[in-house]
Structure formats: structure tokens, C-alpha cells
Amino acid sequence: MTIPVVPNNAIHPVPGPLYARIRDELRVQIVSGNYQPHQKLPSESELISRYEVSRITVRQALGELEKEGLLFKVAGKGMFVSKPKPFQDLARLQGFAEAMSQHGYEVYNRLVGLNFLPVAAELTQRLGLAKGLPVTELRRVRHLNREPVSFDISYLGSHLGERLAKEDLASRDMFLILENQYGIPLGFADLAIDAVLADAETAELLQIAKDTPILRVERLTHGRDGAPLVLEYLYCRTDNFQFRLRINR
Amino acid sequence: MTIPVVPNNAIHPVPGPLYARIRDELRVQIVSGNYQPHQKLPSESELISRYEVSRITVRQALGELEKEGLLFKVAGKGMFVSKPKPFQDLARLQGFAEAMSQHGYEVYNRLVGLNFLPVAAELTQRLGLAKGLPVTELRRVRHLNREPVSFDISYLGSHLGERLAKEDLASRDMFLILENQYGIPLGFADLAIDAVLADAETAELLQIAKDTPILRVERLTHGRDGAPLVLEYLYCRTDNFQFRLRINR
């Protein structure tokens, strides 16, 4: 365009750049299942005429979706939905909701249990609490695109647990609440990972068969001062979800 | 270029696309420390005249380096070398033997298979090899204190595989051989973790019951230049071995 003063989308006051709008619209179509895995996506030229933009613009949108892992291209054939397992980067200390919503997935958590344990010797010790202090137990089932992916049991000192119990844990990330709302900076987490069979309760919550192999992650998250904050056991399906991490030498 | 028949690099018969050459040259400069962290990199226009290419080409090279995390850009200011890794922590990239012998455990590996695969389309692609190049498959059972803990299937380009096949893999760590003997510095590894049931073969090798839940770790190890070196699938017992790591915010 040499004298385009008014872009095509002038009528719709779209906030960001064009390629971002195309990227976001396509991502919604993909993660919502509007395009099925391995289904062929509209070709570049079709998107060009559909959105009335240049090829460079659709390619930028497509490129970002490709590096997000939502689609793959085959030269000469076309582009296809790659429904790779959604994954969480274990090397980043971030909560599930925080990680997934960055990738445009729909996340919600169902609270299936909330208990105050007056006496829990081993837990108080691991959480670095004075002996005899109460511990709060949080049981949540986490959903991605309406499918359950993990059953999390979290333990924290009741001074935090009672406050958290009042929060909207269904859609908000616990770590973000701790950090931004309560002003507790996070430091590091120690993880231990193994594989177990789903027991009857877990299997039902995750909607899988009993004795399906699942990941068990023990995660002890510490504040920046090094004090333990939350001890969690995450029981994760591995058919629709993956943990990934990158480590450096 | 309207009538460019002969591209600028006609004298040097560079194999791949222009942007790949620029990307690779810049990456070497960065990882070799030629540019220090937070140091300003040459601007786009400078790279344009240095390599005599168009802006779109240098931006493609730069974009890939940015998504690799080697540099970051600031609109209006320039590009800078990023300080390496938010995940420099206890999760180090080390081989099994290297890690365990540091802790005083007795380690040995049993080679249970060694195959040269002339055709393995997906593997060559993941390993970044030219199509049609052969791949070596290494199957080992790793023991800790005379007990099997993991069954590892490793794939590497046969240029490395044929050399390694002659080495003493029973007691020496593969990554140490690569690094110290072959002079191939290691960079990082990408891991993906899930849980599966032991099949008959794996169960026998690991001396566990069939259908015991085990960890499956996919590990793609890269050299310091970012090129993939080894793709491995580690099937780990979780009753006598645990995957532990510490991550920082």
C-alpha cells in the first residue's frame, strides 16, 4: 500500500497489530477444537484474501503459532493442526494456570476438598512450621479445555491456607496470588518425580481407568527467603499433558 | 532484487539459506563469548550492509536467535546478548554415570543392543541430520549398586555412533566421552517426562513385573552450538531411583 492511510480494519478499532489479531483468532480456532488435529488449515493465500492482508503478515501470525507448537507446515502441502500435548515447563517456577493461559488454553480448577488439619506432624516439619501449628489441605482437579489433567493436593500453613480459602482458586493461579496479592516473593522449588498407578479416587477425579500410569510430582516451593511455603503432590495424566524442562550444562 | 540471477554469495557455495548462515555465524559469536551478555549487538542496518542482504533476511535470522533466547531486542534501542538462562540451578545436564559416581554409588551399564539404522526419517529430522543419513541406536541397561534402574535407548548420528560403539560404554559416561575425548562441548538438553507401563521387554531388563509404572524421559541433548546430538528415551524404575531437581524463580 502506498497511500493506505486507513488500514482495512479501520472500522473495527482493533487494539494491536494485524498479525496478532490473526494469530489469536487462529489459536482460538485450534485450541477450541474448531480445527481437528491433523486437519488441513486454510492456506496462506486463503488467509490473505480472508483477512485482506499481505503474505508477510499472515506468515508472521503463522510463524508464531508454529513456534508455539499449535501447527506445523509442510512445504508444498500445507499447514496442519498439531495437537501436541500441552505441556508445562518444569524449569520455570510457575503455576499451572499461569503457564497454560499464556498459551491460550482454557483453564479452570475444581476445588474438591478443603481441610484444616490441626495435627500433622510430618507436614508441619516439612513446611518448617512450629510443632502443633495447623496445616491446610487443598484438593483441586485442574482442567484444560474441559478435560481433567491433574489432581493436586496442596499443604500450607493455615496462616496462608485460611486466607487462600477465601480466594477464587477456580480460575486464578495460587502462586500469583501469593506473590502479587500477599507480597510473598517466591524463591525456588524442589521437585521429585516418579510414576505410580492411579488409585480409585484419583482415577475417578481424572476420568481415567484405575491403574492407569500417572506422574506423581512432589513439589516443595520456597519463598525467596528460603522458607518452605507450599508442599504439593501433583497427580498428572500423561495422555493429554506433559512436563518439559530444559537444563543447561 | 529484480534481476538478481546470481545471489551475493555465489562465490561461496554456502549450502543453506542466507538467513541460516547469518543466524549460525551470530550464534557462534554469542556463545563463544565474542559478544558479552548485555552487550549491544550490531544493528539490523549494520548487518544488512555487512552481509549484503535485505532486512527481511537479517530479521529472520535475528528472530530465530531471539526465540532461542540468545538475544533480546528493545524497540528504539537495539539488540543485546541475553544473560544466559533463568534456569541455572541444580538441575545440571549430566549423564547418569557421572551423576551417580559423584555420590559414591557403584555404576555400570550393560549394552543390550547396538543397531545401525540406514533409514529413520523422523529420527534424522529430530537429530538435525541430512535426510538419508544413518542413525545409530544404542540400548543400555543402567545399574546402580548391581540393581537395574533404567533402560536407555539412545539415537545419534552414525558419524558419532560408530565411534562410540568402539568405546567402553559399560563404565564410562557417554557425555563425558563426547565432551572430553571428542571435544564436543555440551550445551543444553530438552526433557519431556511422562509415565507409562513397563512392557514385557523393559520389565525383564529392569527385573520388575510387567505393567509396573515407570518414568519415561525423552531427552534431546544439544551441543554448545545448539545442534542436536543425542536423542534418548530413558525408562526408569521409580522404586529405587527418583528424578529430583531444584528450580528457581
Next chain:
DNA sequence: TGATATAACTCGTCATTACAGGTTATTACT
């Protein structure tokens, strides 16, 4: 009908041009 050549598509790569918006150094004015 069957094999083959061609046309029509696909994505990959690259050059050129243009403008917007941020940052910084220079210049000019008070």
C-alpha cells in the same frame, strides 16, 4: 485405460519500500 506431462497449487526464501513509534545525540534558541 494407463502412463506421463503439465498446470495449479502449496510453503520457503529474499529484495525493496514505507511508515510508525521509541531512544539518543546534536543543534539551535533563549
Next chain:
DNA sequence: AGTAATAACCTGTAATGACGAGTTATATCA
């Protein structure tokens, strides 16, 4: 000298045009 305008950078976004190589459907010929 101090401040404000400006010029000279920087990256971000976008349009247009071109050619290549791979794939697929079509049309043509034997």
C-alpha cells in the same frame, strides 16, 4: 549554560513482488 526542538538512529509492522521446490490434480498422449 540550560532547555527545547530536531535530526539520526533504532526496532516494529506492513505491502508488494519475485522465484524456487515440493505436491497434487488435471489433461494429454499412446
